[in-house]
Amino acid sequence: MNDPDNPIERPFTVEEKHALSLLMDMVIPPSKTYGVPGAGDTLILNTIINDAGRRTPRLMDALAALEEMSQEGCGVGFAELPVEQRGSIVNAFREAHPGVANLIANLATQCYYRDDRVMIALDMETRPPHPEGYVVEQGDWSLLNPVRKRAAFYRKLDQPSS
Amino acid sequence: MSEEPVDVLIIGAGASGAAMSWSLADTRMHIVCLEQGGLMNPLTYPSTSRDWETRAQGEFAINPNQRNLPTDYPINEDESPIKIANFNGVGGGTVLYAGHYPRFHPSDFKVKSLDGIAEDWPISYDDLAPFYGENDRMTGVAGLAGDPAYPQDNAHRLPPLPLGKSGQILAKGYNKLGWHWWPSDTAIITEDYDGRAKCINLGACGSGCAQGAKGSADVTYWPHALRAGVELRTHCRVREVTIGKDGMATGAVYYDGNGDEQVIKSHIVVMASNGVGTPRLLLNSKSPQFPDGLANSSGLVGKNLMFHPYASIQGVFNELTDGFAGPHKAIRSQQFYETDPSRDFVRGYTMEIQRGMPPVRTAHTGMRLGRIPWGDDHHSAFRRLYNHVTGMVAVCEDLPEEHNRVTLDPHLKDGNGIPAPKINYTLSDNSRKMLDHGVARATEILEAAGATDVMSEAPISWGGWHLMGTARMGLDPAKSVVNEWGRSHDVKNLFIIDGSVFVTSAGVNPTSTIQALALYIADQMKSRLTNLFD
Numbered sequence: 001m002n003d004p005d006n007p008i009e010r011p012f013t014v015e016e017k018h019a020l021s022l023l024m025d026m027v028i029p030p031s032k033t034y035g036v037p038g039a040g041d042t043l044i045l046n047t048i049i050n051d052a053g054r055r056t057p058r059l060m061d062a063l064a065a066l067e068e069m070s071q072e073g074c075g076v077g078f079a080e081l082p083v084e085q086r087g088s089i090v091n092a093f094r095e096a097h098p099g100v101a102n103l104i105a106n107l108a109t110q111c112y113y114r115d116d117r118v119m120i121a122l123d124m125e126t127r128p129p130h131p132e133g134y135v136v137e138q139g140d141w142s143l144l145n146p147v148r149k150r151a152a153f154y155r156k157l158d159q160p161s162s
Numbered sequence: 163m164s165e166e167p168v169d170v171l172i173i174g175a176g177a178s179g180a181a182m183s184w185s186l187a188d189t190r191m192h193i194v195c196l197e198q199g200g201l202m203n204p205l206t207y208p209s210t211s212r213d214w215e216t217r218a219q220g221e222f223a224i225n226p227n228q229r230n231l232p233t234d235y236p237i238n239e240d241e242s243p244i245k246i247a248n249f250n251g252v253g254g255g256t257v258l259y260a261g262h263y264p265r266f267h268p269s270d271f272k273v274k275s276l277d278g279i280a281e282d283w284p285i286s287y288d289d290l291a292p293f294y295g296e297n298d299r300m301t302g303v304a305g306l307a308g309d310p311a312y313p314q315d316n317a318h319r320l321p322p323l324p325l326g327k328s329g330q331i332l333a334k335g336y337n338k339l340g341w342h343w344w345p346s347d348t349a350i351i352t353e354d355y356d357g358r359a360k361c362i363n364l365g366a367c368g369s370g371c372a373q374g375a376k377g378s379a380d381v382t383y384w385p386h387a388l389r390a391g392v393e394l395r396t397h398c399r400v401r402e403v404t405i406g407k408d409g410m411a412t413g414a415v416y417y418d419g420n421g422d423e424q425v426i427k428s429h430i431v432v433m434a435s436n437g438v439g440t441p442r443l444l445l446n447s448k449s450p451q452f453p454d455g456l457a458n459s460s461g462l463v464g465k466n467l468m469f470h471p472y473a474s475i476q477g478v479f480n481e482l483t484d485g486f487a488g489p490h491k492a493i494r495s496q497q498f499y500e501t502d503p504s505r506d507f508v509r510g511y512t513m514e515i516q517r518g519m520p521p522v523r524t525a526h527t528g529m530r531l532g533r534i535p536w537g538d539d540h541h542s543a544f545r546r547l548y549n550h551v552t553g554m555v556a557v558c559e560d561l562p563e564e565h566n567r568v569t570l571d572p573h574l575k576d577g578n579g580i581p582a583p584k585i586n587y588t589l590s591d592n593s594r595k596m597l598d599h600g601v602a603r604a605t606e607i608l609e610a611a612g613a614t615d616v617m618s619e620a621p622i623s624w625g626g627w628h629l630m631g632t633a634r635m636g637l638d639p640a641k642s643v644v645n646e647w648g649r650s651h652d653v654k655n656l657f658i659i660d661g662s663v664f665v666t667s668a669g670v671n672p673t674s675t676i677q678a679l680a681l682y683i684a685d686q687m688k689s690r691l692t693n694l695f696d
Binding site: 027028036090105106109111112113114122126127137138140144150152153 | 207209210211212213214215216219220267268269272275276308310311312313314324325326327329330333334336337340342343344345362363364365366372373484487488499500501521522525526529530536537538540541545548
């Protein structure tokens with residue numbers, strides 16, 4: 001495991017990128033139904049790797065742990081596992097390492113839901129909120145009428161709890 | 163560098179420091195404010211970029227340990243179930259707050275008299291009322307007069323924030339049950355005001371308002387204070403307040419942006435560093451006269467830390483909500499605000515609605531609460547929640563308990579080597595029962611409004627937004643740190659004006675009260691200038 005006080009600063013290897021792509025697709029898989037890529041898609045994966053920043057060592061540790069669990073349990077590496085066995089390994093990993101599993105899910109979602117293809121599929125505008133902003137309807141203020149009729153009910157200072 | 167003494171040194175440029183700076187400026191005294199963070203540039207806020215939700219969890223995260231910027235100091239919060247939220251920069255925590263801006267109730271100042279618990283404040287709602295009004299005018303507050311949960315006032319209010327789809331859904335739920343709700347008083351301008359442009363519903367209030375419509379202190383008080391001649395020094399982190407042989411504060415030692423040690427001398431020192439930063443600095447300011455920390459003869463500096471324990475209760479609806487568009491707030495309910503002896507807890511809480519959630523937060527929340535799985539069902543589960551969630555938080559009154567406290571961590575230090583604060587906090591039985599009550603009542607509302615699923619969390623672990631009580635005010639020097647106008651009992655030219663001085667926490671967001679108090683204390687100082695140190 002990496003020492004958190006002295007994290008290793010190195011790029012992901014090709015093998016690690018491949019394993020990370022498989023893992024991210026298990027968090028959010030591609031879907032023909034919704035016409036969207038998975039979180040392991042090349043563009044999204046690059047965003048994930050870029051966004052990981054100081055969390056990179058924890059991500060690398062997670063990949064190493066998955067590889068070790070695969071080798072010990074199945075005799076082959078994580079990337080070579082059949083899909084169902086990969087799922088079992090990942091489930092076991094999530095149970096054993098819930099904090100890192102949350103980190104993986106958070107990274108996947110924060111990068112996935114700002115991909116143009118995903119946003120368009122969700123009918124979102126592919127832009128930041130500023131400077132255009134959004135329209136929010138005023139709403140039906142007549143809903144307040146019953147409350148307007150209510151007498152003041154704040155507690156007076158000569159009113160002990162009753 | 164040493165220099166001629168200034169008249170007033172204010173430590174911290176957040177909500178209270180900004181209000182105090184502006185108010186004292188008309189005295190034409192030489193006022194210097196030291197701020198450990200920098201000036202904010204709204205055009206760099208997350209909502210100006212596509213990765214805004216990611217940046218809101220990074221450099222604009224509410225937790226300083228997560229943010230970990232050079233302008234931040236670390237906090238040991240391992241022994242607290244509620245983690246600290248703050249921001250270090252001009253504007254302080256208001257840069258990231260949601261802008262919910264209710265006042266205290268009159269009863270909040272008399273908790274001991276009314277309910278036999280905690281302590282009464284040495285001042286009343288009526289004492290603060292004019293300053294609430296002045297603060298509202300400086301900040302720009304949207305809302306609606308006539309709320310039956312409050313005494314009537316003549317506050318200047320801009321039109322209320324839009325109800326939107328979410329507000330309407332929830333209003334119908336409250337109406338079905340016959341329970342109170344009202345448009346929130348919110349520090350977000352709905353019309354152009356004081357040179358600032360109105361809200362355009364960015365939906366990113368919690369990571370800084372790029373529009374400048376949210377009333378953070380950097381865009382409300384500071385432009386006026388600077389024009390009036392107040393000197394603001396940024397990237398200046400105070401290490402300690404210094405004391406003379408006569409027991410009076412003489413100024414402070416601080417580190418400038420280059421890390422160089424500087425000394426500033428001042429006739430008056432004002433602490434405005436929030437409910438954690440202020441006790442930290444006082445406890446770091448030890449001297450032969452004050453071996454247990456400055457202004458700490460009562461032993462209460464750092465003690466009685468209060469948060470507002472929050473419950474989050476969100477409903478899933480078949481109909482569309484506002485999603486993330488629009489200010490986070492719209493309406494509030496104080497149906498359960500005042501003490502009711504039929505309940506198993508004292509005091510009460512406010513319900514603030516939460517309009518909706520942006521996509522990443524929807525996914526995070528859904529995954530954390532078991533509504534959105536990994537794998538093939540992710541997409542359909544996400545779509546059930548996205549733009550279909552609205553709900554509320556219950557803001558629960560926290561009671562003062564001495565074992566909830568800020569101390570100095572024996573090992574942890576900030577980037578300048580200054581000992582960092584440590585938080586010890588346990589959730590009281592009263593708070594737990596209040597949270598449970600809030601979750602149950604909110605669930606009733608959401609179900610009455612048509613929710614098909616209700617998700618709740620209590621307390622919100624990351625929700626230590628409100629930092630109060632760690633240098634409280636009072637008449638008795640043995641039971642309080644400052645007097646009824648904010649002056650230290652021990653050091654007669656030392657004032658504390660932030661949430662530290664709160665005696666009790668009420669069940670509402672504290673910022674409007676913090677700023678009203680700062681204006682009140684400034685007014686007291688101005689009216690006593692000839693005998694301020696007597």
